[in-house]
Each structure stands twice: as structure tokens, then as C-alpha cells.
Amino acid sequence: MPISVSTVRGYVLEELLARLLQDNGYRLLVAADQDREALKDSGKGLLVRGRGTNHQVDVLGELDLPLPFSLPLRLFVEAKHRNGRLGIEYARNAYGTIRDVNEYYSTWTPGAYRIPMKRHQYQYALFSANGFTKPAQEYALAQQISLIDLSNPGFSALLDVANDIAVRIVDLATRIDLASLPLNQVRHALRHALGTWPGNIDDEIFPDLAGRINLLLGSAAEAVFPTPEFGLAAADDRTLVGLPVIQRREEPADEDDDLPLMRELPTDQLADIVTAVGQVALDHLILGFPAAPFILVLLVDDPTAFREYIDNPSNPDLQVYLEPTDHHNRPRGDNRASSSDWQIVPIDGAGFRFSFTLPAILADWMRNGELPTWSLREAKTTLLSSIAIVHGSRVLRLLYRPHRG
Numbered sequence: 001m002p003i004s005v006s007t008v009r010g011y012v013l014e015e016l017l018a019r020l021l022q023d024n025g026y027r028l029l030v031a032a033d034q035d036r037e038a039l040k041d042s043g044k045g046l047l048v049r050g051r052g053t054n055h056q057v058d059v060l061g062e063l064d065l066p067l068p069f070s071l072p073l074r075l076f077v078e079a080k081h082r083n084g085r086l087g088i089e090y091a092r093n094a095y096g097t098i099r100d101v102n103e104y105y106s107t108w109t110p111g112a113y114r115i116p117m118k119r120h121q122y123q124y125a126l127f128s129a130n131g132f133t134k135p136a137q138e139y140a141l142a143q144q145i146s147l148i149d150l151s152n153p154g155f156s157a158l159l160d161v162a163n164d165i166a167v168r169i170v171d172l173a174t175r176i177d178l179a180s181l182p183l184n185q186v187r188h189a190l191r192h193a194l195g196t197w198p199g200n201i202d203d204e205i206f207p208d209l210a211g212r213i214n215l216l217l218g219s220a221a222e223a224v225f226p227t228p229e230f231g232l233a234a235a236d237d238r239t240l241v242g243l244p245v246i247q248r249r250e251e252p253a254d255e256d257d258d259l260p261l262m263r264e265l266p267t268d269q270l271a272d273i274v275t276a277v278g279q280v281a282l283d284h285l286i287l288g289f290p291a292a293p294f295i296l297v298l299l300v301d302d303p304t305a306f307r308e309y310i311d312n313p314s315n316p317d318l319q320v321y322l323e324p325t326d327h328h329n330r331p332r333g334d335n336r337a338s339s340s341d342w343q344i345v346p347i348d349g350a351g352f353r354f355s356f357t358l359p360a361i362l363a364d365w366m367r368n369g370e371l372p373t374w375s376l377r378e379a380k381t382t383l384l385s386s387i388a389i390v391h392g393s394r395v396l397r398l399l400y401r402p403h404r405g
Contacts, residue, residue, distance in 0.1 A: 003173050003181045009081040009166030011058070011183065015190040016162060016280065017077055017127060018059040020297075024287035025390030026061030026075065028196050037106050038119065045184055048076075048122075050100035058187075062120070065390060071121040075295075079127040081162055086128045091140040091147070094124040098145070125295050129159050137361040144293035152341060152357045154284075154299040161280050165190075168273045172265055182264045186274075189213060193274040212271040283307070287390070288356065288398070292383040298344070298354040305351040310391045317397040319347040322384055325355065344387070344398055354398075 022028055030046065032039040040047040040054055047054040059077035066072075076097065080086055101122045125146040126132075132140070132147050140147045150159060173181060188206045191197040192213040203210040283303040288296035300306045309315050325341035344354035387398040 003170055003178065005163070005166050005170050006082050008169055008181060008186075009162045010079050011186065012165045012169075012190065012277070013079040013081045013127070013129070013159070013162040014059050014077060015187065015194060015196070016158060016277070016282070017079055018061070018191070018196050019194045020282055020285055020287065021059070021061040021075070021077065022196055023282060025064055027064045028198070029060045029062060029074075030191065030197060031201055033201065034198075038104070043184070045187065048101050049104050050097070051103035051105075052100050055097050055101060063390075065395065071118060074120045074122045076122065076124045077127070078124070079129075081129040081159060081166075083130060085131045085133050086126070086136055087133045088135040088139050090126060091132075091136045091143070091145050094126055094140070094145045095143040098122050098124045123293075129155075132359055134361060137359040141294075141359070141362060146294040147359050148295065148297050149357045149359060150297075152299070152355075154355065155297075158280075158282075158285070161277065165273060165277055169265070169270070172269055172273065176263075176266065178263055178265070185209065185264050185270070189270050189274045190277060193217065193277050206267075209267050209271060212267055213275060216271055216275045286354070288354075289388040289390070290384050291386050294362075296356045296387065298356050298389075300352055300354055302352040309350055309352070310389070310394060310396050313394065317399055318350065319401045320344050320398045321347060321402065322400060347401060 018028055029035065029039065032041040032046070038049055040049065042054075042056070044056055046057050046060065048057050048060065057076055061075045061077065063073040063075070076094070078090075078094065080090070102118070104118075106119045123144070123146065125148060126140070127148045127150055129150050131149045131151050137147060139145075169181075169186060185206055188197070188203060189209055192203070192210050197203065197210070284300055286298040286300055286306070288298045290296060321344075323343050323345065325343055341355060341357050344356070346353070385400045389396045389398065
């Protein structure tokens with residue numbers, strides 16, 4: 001693929017967001033061995049089987065918590081770090097992908113009979129460094145595609161890291177005169193650096209790269225980013241606990257699988273670049289899951305105080321109130337028209353606050369009551385009445401209560 005900084009920094013941003021998913025209750029899927037019925041490896045990365053075709057996925061996470069009366073939830077993540085707002089074509093592509101994979105019926109069932117049935121519920125989260133156009137927001141909201149606007153200044157450090165790593169990768173590729181980016185190699189490198197490559201999967205494609213990065217990171221980095229294992233989804237693990245393993249029949253190779261391998265970036269130099277990303281702190285970013293068809297990325301103003309609160313199992317769910325941030329209080333030069341900022345304030349005076357950004361169209365509905373019988377109060381008591389935060393094995397709920405102070 002052509003090499004440009006704007007494209008590469010989107011890929012780097014996706015891998016940083018994958019780390020955020022892993023920190024917030026999601027198990028990352030990076031290889032077909034984790035689910036041979038639904039996933040497939042290709043020369044370009046991981047594919048998810050759909051009813052009509054297979055779909056390439058850059059970042060795929062599975063929520064590690066059981067949901068009553070629901071199939072296990074899997075989340076596609078796509079990120080764009082570009083100068084302009086994303087248009088409706090990105091939302092349409094997301095919806096087409098999700099509809100097709102959600103209509104794929106697996107024949108994996110215990111015992112001798114194979115009963116076609118759905119095994120997972122897929123959703124899609126689209127991140128943009130500079131917001132979304134109004135048509136994209138309208139379409140995504142109607143089709144329950146999560147749009148996450150990263151134009152809030154609180155995300156600037158995250159975006160700067162993605163840009164810095166991308167510039168260095170493109171510079172390396174240019175110096176050795178690569179015609180196209182070896183994306184699979186770059187993703188593997190970032191996943192080893194960020195600790196999002198499962199610890200019980202050998203990287204058979206880039207073993208030297210994995211070894212070099214692990215050597216550079218050392219044991220101190222392993223303590224910060226412990227490598228996860230992917231549990232009972234793998235064939236070997238299923239066999240150990242006596243569960244059946246369905247071996248899929250061989251399928252025709254994709255046309256692209258027969259193409260000659262592209263040239264790669266030098267292992268040592270690529271490892272030197274990506275190890276810097278392993279030191280990035282993401283503790284000020286928290287995923288919030290409201291009772292609504294979208295995801296929130298929360299900015300916490302005091303990560304240490306929040307971690308101390310959520311790590312204490314005796315602390316209850318938080319009673320909070322929500323307030324739109326006054327547009328006039330934004331920093332000078334922040335003229336974002338595509339988003340609206342909100343604050344979540346604990347009522348009991350806990351030593352931290354959250355803020356988040358909503359796409360403008362949703363914020364306008366909540367502020368101005370543009371829908372019939374819709375008001376800001378009703379929006380708070382429905383869409384944002386309960387926001388769940390997953391940390392380890394605990395789920396903390398932020399419960400909206402009217403503010404009377």
C-alpha cells in the first residue's frame with residue numbers, strides 16, 4: 001500500500017486504542033487460532049467471516065464479561081488520524097461490514113449435530129482525530145455505529161504519539177526505498193511493544209521482531225504491560241479441558257495470498273521505533289459503556305484517585321450528575337463545531353471527574369429537544385442514566401442523579 005504519514009498514523013492510533021480496549025475489559029483477537037470458526041488468517045491480517053464474504057479487521061476485541069440474555073459482544077475498531085472530518089462513506093462501510101458478519105451463522109455446536117446459530121454480536125466503533133460530517137453522524141446514529149470524536153484537546157497527547165511513531169516509520173521506509181508499507185509487520189511490532197499480543201501465541205510470522213522488542217522492553221515493561229492469554233477459544237486450550245474442536249475444511253486461498261511477499265522494514269530499526277510506544281501512559285483514558293448504542297471515551301482528571309477508588313471493592317457505584325461544558329470556556333483557538341464536551345461529576349465529592357465528547361448531532365438533540373418529547377433531562381435519564389466502567393473483574397456504574405446543588 002502507498003506510504004503516507006496520514007495513513008500510517010491511523011494504523012498506529014488503532015493499535016493504541018487496542019491497548020485501551022484491553023485495559024477496559026476486552027480480550028483482543030489477533031489470530032485465527034483464537035476462533036477457527038469465525039476468524040481466518042490472511043497475508044494482510046485477520047479476517048472475520050460474514051454471510052457474503054470475509055472482512056478484514058484491523059482491531060477486534062471481545063468483551064470478557066458475560067452479558068445476560070446476550071451473545072458475547074465483539075467490537076470492530078477503526079481509526080482515522082486525518083486533517084479533515086470523516087464523511088458518510090466511512091459510516092456506510094462500517095454498517096455494511098457489521099450487518100454481513102452478524103448474519104453469519106456458525107455450525108459449531110457441541111455433540112454430533114451441527115445446528116446453524118449465531119455465536120457473537122458484532123458492533124463497530126469508528127474513531128476520528130478531527131470529528132465527523134453531519135451526514136456521517138446522522139447515518140451512524142440511525143444504524144447504531146459508535147462515532148468517537150478525538151478532537152477534544154484531552155486526546156492531543158495520544159494523537160501526538162501516533163503521529164510521531166508514524167513519521168519515524170515512514171522516514172525509515174523512505175530511507176530504504178520501500179514502495180509500499182508492510183502493514184502486517186508494523187502491526188505485529190506495535191502489538192508486541194504495547195503488550196497486546198497474547199502471551200500464549202507464538203508469533204510465527206515475525207519471531208525475530210518479537211524477540212528483539214521483548215529484549216528492548218525488558219522485564220520492567222512486562223510488569224507495566226503484562227501479556228494476556230486468550231483462554232478457551234484456542235484449539236489447544238479446548239482440547240485440554242475436553243471440549244470439542246471443529247476443524248474447518250480447507251478453503252480456496254484469497255487471490256492476494258498468491259502475491260509475492262513485499263519487502264520488510266529492518267527488524268532492529270523498526271523495533272527501536274516502536275518500543276517508545278510501550279512507554280505511553282493511557283491511564284487517563286477510560287471506556288464508558290452507557291445504556292445506549294454508542295461508546296464513550298472518558299478523560300479522567302486524576303487517574304490515581306480514580307484507580308484507588310475502583311480498586312477498593314468496598315466502594316459503591318458512583319452517583320453522578322452530568323453537565324454540558326460551556327462552549328465559551330474552551331481554550332482559545334478551539335473552534336470545534338463537530339463535537340460537544342460534557343462533564344461527569346461525582347455527587348459525593350470523590351477526588352476525580354470525567355469528561356467526554358459527543359458528536360454534535362447527538363449533543364444538539366440532548367441540549368435543544370429537537371426530537372418530539374425529547375429534553376436534556378430525558379436524555380440524561382435514558383441514554384446516560386447508567387455508564388458502566390470495566391476494570392479487572394469489577395464493573396463500576398456511574399448512575400445519573402439530578403443535581404440540586
